Each structure stands twice: as structure tokens, then as C-alpha cells.
Amino acid sequence: MxxxxxxxxxxxxxxxxxxxxxxxxxxxxxxxxxxxxxxxxxxxxxxxxxxxxxxxxxxxxxxxxxxxxxxxxxxxxxxxxxxxxxQQHPSVWTQYQAGLLSAYQDLPVDYIAAVSGQTGIACFDHWSAQLRDTGYLHNHARMWFASIWIFTLRLPWELGADFFLRNLVDADPASNTLSWRWVGGLHTRGKHYLATAENIARFTNGYFDPKGQLNENAAPLVDQADHGLVPLPKAPDHAPDRALWLITEEDCLAPPKGVTPAGVLGIISPEASEFAQNAVRATALAAGGQTYLGHDWSNAIRRAARQIGTQQVACSYLPAGPMAEGFATTQRRLAASDIAVTQVIRPYDAMVWPHAxxxxxxxxxxxxxxxxxxxx
Ligand SMILES: Cc1cc2nc3c(=O)[nH]c(=O)nc-3n(C[C@H](O)[C@H](O)[C@H](O)COP(=O)(O)OP(=O)(O)OC[C@H]3O[C@@H](n4cnc5c(N)ncnc54)[C@H](O)[C@@H]3O)c2cc1C
Incomplete structure (x- = not known):
């Protein structure tokens, strides 16, 4: 697609x-x-x-x-x-990771039926298969699916969010985690999204009508944790001249105005979707660079930096999520060999994020x- x-x-x-x-x-x-x-x-x-x-x-x-x-x-x-x-509530991400781990350790019996599309709720089973087959679901289907997962099937939201993250072609740690929390009533506390048979029938033009199959009266989920606000990082909007520019699954655009790199390298994690991996490959290739797939990119970056004679590396700011977490180790290892990494914030993010x-x-x-x- x-x-x-x-x-x-x-x-x-x-x-x-x-x-x-x-x-x-x-x-x-x-x-x-x-x-x-x-x-x-x-x-x-x-x-x-x-x-x-x-x-x-x-x-x-x-x-x-x-x-x-x-x-x-x-x-x-x-x-x-x-x-x-x-970005300003990073404890939500760490709490989600911890919740996911414990949910996997105590896997509910209905989990396999949900992810393999065998719950007997025709619309849900259809979206489950569509997600696995195509990597895409319409926004309303994502809302209905998440709502049925949480309130009708009573499965932990973290497992559903993970199912999405592993299958969506647009899998995004922020949009996905926070949308699941929003459906559950955790993002806007006490306000949850309850899928109803009538709404599904109306907005699928009658293709599905799960009358009598959904829990349409469930209470919202509750989160006891207080997710305090952490100030945004003071990321620069420019990088040193002639740096090695990294293309990542977070950002395949050309470097921002004023940043003139001497070379490019694409870095990919094996967990990234096929779409994301190929996006980084295609972008790096078009810019005359190579790509490296792995979890620790420090050796590949050192090699590429040496080839163009620089100790400076730059990339677009890595927002909260697995890529930022994984890259932190690489950045520390590079620092130990006197290679500095500058994460440059895009003007759009610098404009929007402070209001979120x-x-x-x-x-x-x-x-x-x-x-x-x-x-x-
Ligand atoms: C449970 C759940 C999980 C989701 N997980 C993801 C995810 O992992 N990645 C992701 O990109 N979106 C996610 N969304 C948001 C939304 O469903 C998709 O962005 C949208 O369906 C993408 O299709 P589109 O490009 O045709 O959207 P359009 O309706 O054409 O919207 C245009 C663009 O606006 C943005 N957008 C639209 N709706 C939303 C939304 N509700 N939240 C945030 N951005 C939005 C997207 O970038 C989208 O491409 C999720 C929504 C829900 C309810």
C-alpha cells in the first residue's frame, strides 16, 4: 500500500x-x-x-x-x-514499558484470540487481520479496536498498544501510546472512548453491526501514578559545519537549513518496521550514503566519520521512544572516543512542542x- x-x-x-x-x-x-x-x-x-x-x-x-x-x-x-x-511526560513511556513487561509475563487467555482475529466479534476480528496483513487501520477503526480490546475483551491496554506498534506501518511511540491511553481514559483522566454498535454500524455504512456484543457501559481505566512535567531539552537548531549527518527512522528529511554535512549515514534498528527500514535505506542511498543495521551504531558511525575526516556527528532530535533509548548508548560510546553528537531540533517541533x-x-x-x- x-x-x-x-x-x-x-x-x-x-x-x-x-x-x-x-x-x-x-x-x-x-x-x-x-x-x-x-x-x-x-x-x-x-x-x-x-x-x-x-x-x-x-x-x-x-x-x-x-x-x-x-x-x-x-x-x-x-x-x-x-x-x-x-517528550515532557517521559514517565508515561517508562511506565508503559514496565506495564507491558508484566502483562507479557502474565498473558491473559484471550490475548491470542485477539491478535489472531478469533474473538467472534466480526468487526474486531476483521481489523485484527487487516492490521496484520496491511499495517494500516483507519483512525476510527483504531479507536473502535482499542476500545473493544480494553472494555469488552478486558485485555491490558499495554498489550494492545504493543500489537499496534509491532504492526502499524506508521507505528509511532507518542501517537500510539497516548491514543491508547486516551481511549482508556488515562490521557484525559476519567474521559474514555466507548465504542458502540450503533456508531460502528453508522460509520462503516452498515458493513458491521456488533449489536449486543460490546460492553457499552464500562468505567474508564484509572492510573494512580502522577506523571510530572519534565522541561523540554534545550536542543540547538543548528549543527557544526561538515558533520556526519545521520538519517534515522525518526527523520528522513534533508538536514535543516544552515546545516551542511560532509556525509550521511543511515542507522536502522532491527525492530523498525520494514517500511521504516526501507525509508532510511532509500534516503541514505539517494544522498550517496550507506546504512548500518544494528543496536549499537557507534563503530559504524566512527568509521563513516573517519572517512570524511570529522569528529562531529549530527542528526535530527530523537523524540522519546525506542530509537532515542537505543541511541543513548551509542552517543555515550562516541563521546568516549571524542566524537560529539548534536541533536538538532526542527523549527516546527520547536514551535509546537512547548504548547503540548x-x-x-x-x-x-x-x-x-x-x-x-x-x-x-
Ligand atoms: C489507538 C490508536 C493508535 C494510533 N496509533 C498511531 C500510530 O502509531 N502512529 C500514527 O501516526 N498515528 C496513530 N494514531 C492516530 C491516527 O489514527 C493515524 O495517524 C491516522 O489514522 C493515520 O491515517 P491518515 O494519514 O490517513 O490520517 P488523516 O486523517 O489523513 O490525518 C492526517 C495526518 O494527521 C495526523 N493524525 C491524524 N489523526 C491523528 C490522531 N488521532 N493522532 C495523531 N495524529 C493524527 C497523522 O499524521 C495523519 O497522517 C492512532 C490512533 C488511535 C486511536
């Missing part, structure tokens, strides 16, 4: 942009199965930054006024909101100002 190249992302954006106004707003909640959808399908490209939020917003606003495109524009900002929020401290509403109020800055 998705070709992991920037060219494919730009092509998808060009065909979608004219439909990002009313057509999107009126149709975005419908999951039409194999029929053409109103949604963009841009998430794998945005997730791995084969294309940027700025490019997407500008392309859409070239066709529509901000009020007409508001529904779509807001969705794009949800992505940055979740990224900024998780509470609920989305706070950030939403900034959108008109953001758009003025981006289209000036």
Missing part, C-alpha cells in the same frame, strides 16, 4: 491536497473498507518524516482557506501535540498563529 520513498509521499500529498477541505471534514469518520477513503494515508510518510508537517500544511492551504481545511489541519497538529506531550503541556485544546488555540508563521 505504501512505497517507502519521499517521491511516493509527495505524490500522495499532491493527489490528496485538493480534497483536504469539506470532502475530508465530511468523510473522515467513515471507514469505507476497500472503497476509496476520505483520509489522506499520509501517516507513514509523516511518521518517518519522508515529508514534513510543514510541507503537508502548505500544500493543503494552497487549495483551501484555513477555516475550510481546519478539520484536517487540526489532525496534523495532533501528531505534534502527542510528540511534544510525551496539557490537553490538546491549549495547543489548538495556537493553530491560527502557527499557520501564519508557516505560510508567511
Amino acid at each position: 505504501f512505497d517507502p520513498t519521499r517521491a511516493a509521499g509527495l505524490q500522495r500529498l499532491a493527489s490528496f491536497a485538493p480534497h483536504a477541505g469539506r470532502t475530508y471534514a465530511n468523510g473522515r469518520n467513515y471507514d469505507r473498507g476497500t472503497a476509496p477513503q476520505a483520509v489522506s494515508g499520509l501517516s507513514p510518510y509523516l511518521r518517518h518524516r519522508l515529508i514534513s508537517e510543514v510541507e503537508v500544511l502548505r500544500a493543503v492551504l494552497a487549495h483551501h482557506s484555513p477555516p475550510d481545511a481546519l478539520s484536517f489541519v487540526q489532525e496534523v497538529f495532533w501528531r505534534g501535540y502527542f510528540k511534544g506531550w510525551l 503541556t496539557k490537553g490538546f485544546f491549549k495547543l489548538k488555540k495556537q493553530i491560527p498563529g502557527f499557520l501564519e508563521r508557516l505560510t508567511a
Whole structure:
């Protein structure tokens, strides 16, 4: 379904942009199965930054006024909101990892039926198979699926989030973890999302109708932990000249303006999706660089830096998640051999993340100002 190249992302954006106004707003909640959808399908490209939020917003606003495109524009900002929020509440990620580990140690009996699509709830089983087969689910299907997982099947949300993270082509630690928590009622405390048979029947145009099969009256999940806010890192917006630039699954875009690297290297973790691995490979190849697959990238980086005669390495800022965790060891090892790594923050992230401290509403109020800055 998705070709992991920037060219494919730009092509998808060009065909979608004219439909990002009313057509999107009126149709975005419908999951039409194999029929053409109103949604963009841009998430794998945005997730791995084969294309940027700025490019997407500008392309859409070239066709529509901000009020007409508001529904779509807001969705794009949800992505940055979740990224900024998780960055400032890192204990949510560590608590999720711990919860996942204990859930796997005490695997509930219904888990296998859920991930193999054999629960007997036809819509759920269909989405389970669709996720495994295609790596993509419509947003509404993700909401219904997560809700049924948590409230009808009574499975730990962490296992469901992990099932998504291992199978989604746009698998994103922030959007995924926080969306699962949002459905469960943990992100906006006490407010959960309950899937109903009537809503599923309506927005699948009657294709599914799980009447009588869902728990439509469950109470929200409760989290006793207090996830305090950790200030954002003071990441620079530039890097030393002639550094080695790293392409990662977090960011396949060209270096930001003002950063002029002497060479590039793609670094890939074996856990990254096939789409992400191929996106990094294609990007590095196009920039004349090589790629290295592994968990500790320090030797490959040292070698590539030596080849171009530099002790400086730079990459786009690695947001909270497995890549940032894994890279921390590499960065320490490089520091021990006097190789400095600069993680450069993109201007878009520097603009959006500081507003992702509470609920989305706070950030939403900034959108008109953001758009003025981006289209000036
Ligand atoms: C339980 C659950 C898990 C999710 N896991 C992920 C994930 O791992 N990775 C991921 O990218 N999205 C995730 N989402 C958000 C959303 O479902 C997808 O971004 C969206 O369905 C992607 O399809 P699209 O590009 O056609 O979206 P469109 O409707 O065309 O939206 C355009 C873009 O806006 C962003 N966006 C849209 N909806 C959301 C949203 N609710 N939250 C954050 N960003 C959004 C995406 O970047 C998307 O590409 C999850 C949602 C839920 C309910």
C-alpha cells in the first residue's frame, strides 16, 4: 500500500491536497473498507518524516482557506501535540514499558484470540487481520479496536498498544501510546472512548453491526501514578559545519537549513518496521550514503566519520521512544572516543512542542498563529 520513498509521499500529498477541505471534514469518520477513503494515508510518510508537517500544511492551504481545511489541519497538529506531550511526560513511556513487561509475563487467555482475529466479534476480528496483513487501520477503526480490546475483551491496554506498534506501518511511540491511553481514559483522566454498535454500524455504512456484543457501559481505566512535567531539552537548531549527518527512522528529511554535512549515514534498528527500514535505506542511498543495521551504531558511525575526516556527528532530535533509548548508548560510546553528537531540533517541533503541556485544546488555540508563521 505504501512505497517507502519521499517521491511516493509527495505524490500522495499532491493527489490528496485538493480534497483536504469539506470532502475530508465530511468523510473522515467513515471507514469505507476497500472503497476509496476520505483520509489522506499520509501517516507513514509523516511518521518517518519522508515529508514534513510543514510541507503537508502548505500544500493543503494552497487549495483551501484555513477555516475550510481546519478539520484536517487540526489532525496534523495532533501528531505534534502527542510528540511534544510525551517528550515532557517521559514517565508515561517508562511506565508503559514496565506495564507491558508484566502483562507479557502474565498473558491473559484471550490475548491470542485477539491478535489472531478469533474473538467472534466480526468487526474486531476483521481489523485484527487487516492490521496484520496491511499495517494500516483507519483512525476510527483504531479507536473502535482499542476500545473493544480494553472494555469488552478486558485485555491490558499495554498489550494492545504493543500489537499496534509491532504492526502499524506508521507505528509511532507518542501517537500510539497516548491514543491508547486516551481511549482508556488515562490521557484525559476519567474521559474514555466507548465504542458502540450503533456508531460502528453508522460509520462503516452498515458493513458491521456488533449489536449486543460490546460492553457499552464500562468505567474508564484509572492510573494512580502522577506523571510530572519534565522541561523540554534545550536542543540547538543548528549543527557544526561538515558533520556526519545521520538519517534515522525518526527523520528522513534533508538536514535543516544552515546545516551542511560532509556525509550521511543511515542507522536502522532491527525492530523498525520494514517500511521504516526501507525509508532510511532509500534516503541514505539517494544522498550517496550507506546504512548500518544494528543496536549499537557507534563503530559504524566512527568509521563513516573517519572517512570524511570529522569528529562531529549530527542528526535530527530523537523524540522519546525506542530509537532515542537505543541511541543513548551509542552517543555515550562516541563521546568516549571524542566524537560529539548534536541533536538538532526542527523549527516546527520547536514551535509546537512547548504548547503540548496539557490537553490538546491549549495547543489548538495556537493553530491560527502557527499557520501564519508557516505560510508567511
Ligand atoms: C489507538 C490508536 C493508535 C494510533 N496509533 C498511531 C500510530 O502509531 N502512529 C500514527 O501516526 N498515528 C496513530 N494514531 C492516530 C491516527 O489514527 C493515524 O495517524 C491516522 O489514522 C493515520 O491515517 P491518515 O494519514 O490517513 O490520517 P488523516 O486523517 O489523513 O490525518 C492526517 C495526518 O494527521 C495526523 N493524525 C491524524 N489523526 C491523528 C490522531 N488521532 N493522532 C495523531 N495524529 C493524527 C497523522 O499524521 C495523519 O497522517 C492512532 C490512533 C488511535 C486511536
